[in-house]
Amino acid sequence: MSNILELKDVNVSFAVESDRLHILRDVSLEVPRGSFLCVVGESGCGKSVTAQAIVQLLPDNGKVDSGNIRYFDQNETLEINTLEKFGAKMRSLRGAKIGMIFQDTLSSLNPAHKVGRQVAETLRQHLDLSKEEARERVIELFKKLGIPDPERRYDAYPHEFSGGMRQRVMIAIATACEPDLVIADEPTTALDVTIQAQIMTLLKDLQKSAGKTFLLITHNMALVSEVADHVAVMYLGRIVEYGTVEQVLRSPKHPYTQALLKSVPSLAADKAIELLTVEGQTPSPADVTQGCEFAGRCAYIVDECRQATIPLISFENSHQARCMRLDKSGNLPAPTKVGDNV
């Protein structure tokens, strides 16, 4: 299975006041074609920034300091980070080859334009279609995505839709030109759970039937367990664990992944057992400049953890974890700290 996207040692920093904050740290990813990758983490871990870096939509104060982002098109390989941000090549990538779905549909859709037109716009920008042809395609798309009464809805405005319907419109825009890669940044976080289920079914369908590759950014581990093929767990700008969903969720290796999984309440768990919590909160990127980012909160910490950058270690079947306390078979020793929960 070849890869459609590869990130290698990507570092991104943001200029904040007079400092530069190191937001993404040596991020490397390989995304096989047709797979569903979830990038998971809590707020501040850099998952959204990763998505932004891939399509070169970092905010003005952000910069890719080093590393490569390669997109493997059918015929050519594009080094995204070398392309001009708003140049022709990049613009032809966005929308046509790489589609993006955002979380906040109200502000991502132009409230003054009819919805149909916004989808058609993408089509006419990248493919050379006439107004009527574009309109036909959009209505087809609406039908496929489950938007009822598509002919009439073509002329509706964003605020006339419910949240779930708007998200379908966003998916329409993102997939209209049939991109091979779709990046979705927390697309269902603001939606009800039953609507979320509908949207996720839709996305998985697109993956299976059209062979699209998905990169889903989320903080919801439970969601990941249901839709992902592969999982990358991020903490403070670094990927701390990577593997198939089975590997990462059933046998997590990194202490942070383990703690995260144990702190999510589950319908099947024994209620009487308290949830595991991680002491403290995520530090600011400015405060951690060397050693393991998770060291301050880890129960297995030893002095070496704070000294050098911990490398990503591979275990069987490409399951990777960034922790130096793991032994050859990927097990952690006894905890060195017994923390309390606050």
Add this chain to the structure above:
Amino acid sequence: MSESPIYRATGIKKYFPVTGGILRRTIGHVKALDGVDLDIYRSETISVIGESGCGKTTLGRMLAVLQKPTEGELTFDFGQELQSVKELDREEELAFRKKVQMIFQDPYTSFNPRQRVGAAMNEVLEVHGVDDPEERFARINEACEMVNMRVEYLQRYPHEFSGGQRQRLAIARCLAVKPELIIADEIVSALDVSIQAQIINLLRQIQEDTGLSFVFITHDVAVARYVGHRIAVMYLGSVVEILPAEALPASAEHPYTIALLSAVPDMNVQKKKQIALQGEVPSPIDVPTGCAFSTRCPFVMDICRTQRPQLRSASDGRSDHQVACHLETPPIGA
């Protein structure tokens, strides 16, 4: 439950008029709550779950008497017997608010940004008649201990704390008053998963230690099950099922509850998708006649469209399990 409830809501309706036309006549109503009955007992946590538009937040505000219901009765046990709290004069209101407190969803705006948090907590105690500054200090101290907050931090302003810390402060602020019931409206929804876990554990601990009652409003079913002893499921302004937390997910009976559970992603539950709901929730302006869920229910019968089902005992025979459905046996076996 043979004991009497500490707080009882009967037939609560909250309609918001919708005006339109040139003459601004009332052309319809948003039926946020359409007849809710709920009993809350001492020393229990009842979780109220539902999706957007179900009315759970409005119910919270009714219970906290921040707004008056359009119809229905709210009675609270002040010690002797249940007393109506719908209309209160200033003195009664203060007495009520001492016993019933509320915590809000957004930790970033529920504190006055210009007031130090310690001063805020102090003020609440002053308003509630704790005149002795020593005692105020003692109570605040105690409350902070319960939420694991260092007292020195109280000199700071709200913006100096993280979201999780602010929620803990909000909890402490309520605890200092020594209430009997706390209404928590989506208090963990805006927090990271690991912080959410901290707060959940905290609430469980507090509940055990103090014997307070909680009404925990949330959209997250798994959290609701963890925090609550009983769960009330709401849909479009009414309660469709009340069941003990352990009965979730296996013994849910109402088709909506089952659908909700089917849709919730979960790492550990091996699911065969039982009910996949199509379509969207109808607008609360246009609540369907009969059962509110009739337009989407896969098991709808004729009677469902004309007659509103009332809460009745569930088929599993448990006294604390009630469901509002015309189906006589649950549609999908446990």
Add this chain to the structure above:
Amino acid sequence: MVGFLIIFLVVTSAIFAEQISGYDPNLMDGMSASMSPSTDHLMGTDQLGRDIFSRVLYGGRNSVLIGVTASFLGNLIGTVLGAIAGYLGGKLDTLFIRLSELFMTFPQLVLVLIFVTFLGQGVSNVIIIFAITGWMTTFRLVRSEFLSLREEAFVEADRAFGFSKKRIIFRHLLPNTMSPIVVAFTINIAIYIIAEAGLSYLGLGVPVTTPTWGNLLAAAQAPVVVEQYWWLWVFPATAIIVFVTGVNFIGDGLRDVLDPRQRTRGSKSTFKSALKEKLIGTRERNS
């Protein structure tokens, strides 16, 4: 800091005007008419032989008095009405709004004319008139702040704790609206000083004999004066500019000091921290 210095200077010189200048500002010494600045007369004399320096000083006293008092009074009226209207809403709100609209439909000049006819000229009259005709802007400002703040979660929390309306309005909402109020206050001072000048030029405000900066400027309007007798207008104009700038600095400083969010970073001088303690009135626990 700079703002404070300026204001301090101006205010003290205004208060101690008599001591500083040697001259009675109204003394007309025909002999020394229209003299450019000299050691005798630091800022020169005008056509009637009056010492400009003393006139600027006395004028400062009057102008500052008018500007600050009128602004303060107008702000007070506007704030109180705005707070009540914004928080309580309903019929009271509608009443106040209509009232403010009523006042606003008349051009200020017409209103002032009407009031002057009734009240006559004079410094205190001008102050009252300005306050009566100028409260509307602050009113609208405070009212809209209150309308939006009313929906904030901490206000709901206050209500859930059983706080009285009075407490909510004065202890919680008002401090959060201080920022626009302070800004309005400082802007209005400048506006009123200049407005007074215009009025005095029309013979409506303060009588010509009472010096104010505006008055002095008005008297120095003829082109020949502007060219040849520059000291007649340069000094009053500079005084106005300096004072207004000082007030603005203070306004900025006060605004920052009052907003706790600005305070966590950086070093403020001890003077400012003392000021802020006084202004915020923290209830420190005696532990």
